[in-house]
Amino acid sequence: MDMKANKKKLGLKEKYAHMTRGLDWETTYQPKDKVFPQATFEGIKVHDWDKWEDPFRLTMDAYWKYQAEKERKLYAVLDAFAQNNGHLGITDARYLSAVKLFLTGISPLEYMAHRGFAAAGRNFPGVGPRVACLMQSIDEVRHAQTQIHALSNYNKFYEGFHAGASHQIERLWYLSVPKSFFDDAFSAGPFEWMIAIGFSFEYVLTNLLFVPFMSGAAYNGDMATVTFGFSAQSDEARHMTLGLECIKFMLEQDPDNLPIVQKWIDKWAWRGIRVLSLVSTMMDYMLPKRVMSWKEAWEIYFEQNGGALFNDLAKYGIKVPDCIAQCTVDKEHQSHQLWLTLCTHSHAMGLHTWLPDAEEMDWLSAKYPNTFDKYYRPRFDELRERADKGERFFANTLPMLCQVCQIPMLFTEPDDPTKICYRESEFQGEKYHTCSDGCKHIFDDEPEKYIQAWLPVYQLYQGNCWPEGTDPTAEGFNPVAKYLEWCHIDAKDTGDYEGSSDQANFAAWRGAATQNT
Amino acid sequence: MSTVFIAFQTNEDTRPIVESILADNPHAVLDEQPAMVKINAEGSLVIKRESIEERIGRDFDLQELQVNLITLSGYLDEDDDQLTLAWKN
Numbered sequence: 158m159d160m161k162a163n164k165k166k167l168g169l170k171e172k173y174a175h176m177t178r179g180l181d182w183e184t185t186y187q188p189k190d191k192v193f194p195q196a197t198f199e200g201i202k203v204h205d206w207d208k209w210e211d212p213f214r215l216t217m218d219a220y221w222k223y224q225a226e227k228e229r230k231l232y233a234v235l236d237a238f239a240q241n242n243g244h245l246g247i248t249d250a251r252y253l254s255a256v257k258l259f260l261t262g263i264s265p266l267e268y269m270a271h272r273g274f275a276a277a278g279r280n281f282p283g284v285g286p287r288v289a290c291l292m293q294s295i296d297e298v299r300h301a302q303t304q305i306h307a308l309s310n311y312n313k314f315y316e317g318f319h320a321g322a323s324h325q326i327e328r329l330w331y332l333s334v335p336k337s338f339f340d341d342a343f344s345a346g347p348f349e350w351m352i353a354i355g356f357s358f359e360y361v362l363t364n365l366l367f368v369p370f371m372s373g374a375a376y377n378g379d380m381a382t383v384t385f386g387f388s389a390q391s392d393e394a395r396h397m398t399l400g401l402e403c404i405k406f407m408l409e410q411d412p413d414n415l416p417i418v419q420k421w422i423d424k425w426a427w428r429g430i431r432v433l434s435l436v437s438t439m440m441d442y443m444l445p446k447r448v449m450s451w452k453e454a455w456e457i458y459f460e461q462n463g464g465a466l467f468n469d470l471a472k473y474g475i476k477v478p479d480c481i482a483q484c485t486v487d488k489e490h491q492s493h494q495l496w497l498t499l500c501t502h503s504h505a506m507g508l509h510t511w512l513p514d515a516e517e518m519d520w521l522s523a524k525y526p527n528t529f530d531k532y533y534r535p536r537f538d539e540l541r542e543r544a545d546k547g548e549r550f551f552a553n554t555l556p557m558l559c560q561v562c563q564i565p566m567l568f569t570e571p572d573d574p575t576k577i578c579y580r581e582s583e584f585q586g587e588k589y590h591t592c593s594d595g596c597k598h599i600f601d602d603e604p605e606k607y608i609q610a611w612l613p614v615y616q617l618y619q620g621n622c623w624p625e626g627t628d629p630t631a632e633g634f635n636p637v638a639k640y641l642e643w644c645h646i647d648a649k650d651t652g653d654y655e656g657s658s659d660q661a662n663f664a665a666w667r668g669a670a671t672q673n674t
Numbered sequence: 675m676s677t678v679f680i681a682f683q684t685n686e687d688t689r690p691i692v693e694s695i696l697a698d699n700p701h702a703v704l705d706e707q708p709a710m711v712k713i714n715a716e717g718s719l720v721i722k723r724e725s726i727e728e729r730i731g732r733d734f735d736l737q738e739l740q741v742n743l744i745t746l747s748g749y750l751d752e753d754d755d756q757l758t759l760a761w762k763n
Contacts, residue, residue: 168753168754169737169752169753169754170753212749212750212751212752213737213740213750213752214752214753215737215740219737223737223738223740223741226741227741230741363745364745364747367744367745368681368710368744368745371709371710371744372707372708372709372710373708375708375709375710376708383709387683387709387710387744390743390744390745391740391741391742391743391744393745394740394743394744394745394746395740397745397746398746398750401749448707448708461677462677462679462747464676465676465677465678465747465748465761466747468676468761469676469749469761469762472762
């Protein structure tokens with residue numbers, strides 16, 4: 158006779174305790190500090206690793222179950238997208254520039270995050286964070302894979318999707334911005350990595366990247382991106398929670414940790430905000446159908462939500478980073494200044510740019526009443542006038558880069574939006590340039606680290622970025638053209654959207670989808 | 675007082691979840707965005723397993739929320755019966 162089993166299964170708290178504790182062992186033939194050589198050099202003191210607890214209390218068995226469910230949902234949608242000409246459902250093919258920027262600039266970072274969390278898991282002596290880092294490491298490689306799979310459907314039809322992870326992330330001048338952020342974090346110790354990625358990027362900033370981006374994708378009819386984005390974002394909610402847990406853990410373990418953590422928060426808040434300026438152009442300029450302005454997103458997700466967080470961290474003695482004052486000024490200017498630079502350099506980019514039309518400029522005026530008409534509309538008008546005469550302007554050289562964030566020196570002084578901000582530091586007899594007080598401060602704190610930065614534009618002009626066998630003394634030699642060849646960028650991938658093959662193909666195929674001829 | 679929030683994908687799985695959250699948290703405010711539903715609440719927000727089970731007519735494991743979760747804000751605490759988000763100050 159069958160007996161009904163009444164014995165209750167383990168509760169969540171008990172299960173978590175059993176599956177994330179007591180899994181390690183004491184070392185015998187090597188001292189512990191040799192097995193975990195990175196655990197102490199940063200100065201963070203930990204007295205009890207068991208105090209680290211994942212608030213979701215996720216264990217490996219549940220992790221596999223729910224991740225499998227997410228994958229099944231995602232790939233069902235991708236099949237439907239491919240089977241139903243999903244690429245023709247987007248608002249217009251300008252939108253694809255945002256997707257290209259994501260694929261070339263963000264997806265490779267997911268892979269780097271995978272490596273970084275694997276390393277952090279290896280280097281932490283405590284079992285709780287090791288289990289959490291393991292799951293996050295697997296999440297991140299899943300994100301890289303699902304993004305590449307989802308966007309490969311666009312690669313069948315449009316330009317510029319072919320070499321992001323394989324060649325461009327390590328070579329292209331604007332992609333070195335996100336890459337250097339992760340290089341900087343990965344070459345630090347495991348605790349700084351957790352603040353840089355777990356806290357600053359995942360907790361404070363990821364909402365600004367994923368949430369408006371995915372709502373934007375939904376608004377613009379991009380089923381593929383919405384699906385991988387939300388699938389990834391469901392993991393991010395867990396990552397954010399861990400980022401917050403991790404900072405609380407460090408602060409509660411020892412009062413000596415406070416100044417170290419504060420320094421990292423200041424540094425990584427600014428580093429992250431600089432990287433996100435790429436997202437600001439996407440929201441204000443690259444989405445044909447806009448969700449909200451960068452400034453509005455900044456106010457909801459950074460000022461309100463970040464404000465709530467810093468109010469709470471105040472009890473540990475954590476202060477709001479100094480750079481926030483500058484950010485309050487920058488939110489009115491950032492996207493316009495960067496888009497103007499991208500518009501005048503897209504002959505050397507793997508995506509198209511365009512000048513905003515009259516209706517779009519009115520939207521920008523309404524969203525930025527203090528700055529757009531005064532500083533930026535006249536510059537777009539000037540560029541439009543030249544373009545109408547068939548003289549679309551592109552700068553003939555590549556821009557000088559900030560030694561820290563690697564963004565071209567294009568942002569302005571905090572008190573004068575008509576003057577480019579340059580900061581200069583000297584180290585071992587050499588001069589180094591940074592784009593802001595925030596970046597100068599970071600440089601001056603660790604100059605030995607940042608003088609090693611690989612700055613694509615400088616490397617190009619030093620002759621290190623051409624295909625093998627290039628002869629720079631040949632007649633008519635064009636360094637930028639050779640550089641683009643080395644980056645696997647074809648002429649079709651570059652320049653203005655107006656007149657591009659993406660524009661022509663999208664119009665022809667969408668036309669073909671509604672007619673029988 | 676600071677605001678906490680939680681956001682889910684808009685779909686048939688989350689509809690009863692959102693309904694139960696709004697029923698259990700009278701101070702919560704619904705914010706519907708493209709493909710996403712966000713719930714904001716002053717101070718704290720609680721999600722109860724029982725309320726969701728009443729609406730869907732089957733057993734529900736709160737960890738199932740993970741599948742459709744987009745983002746959240748505030749300190750989280752989860753056990754078998756409820757998930758709480760709160761700022762502690």
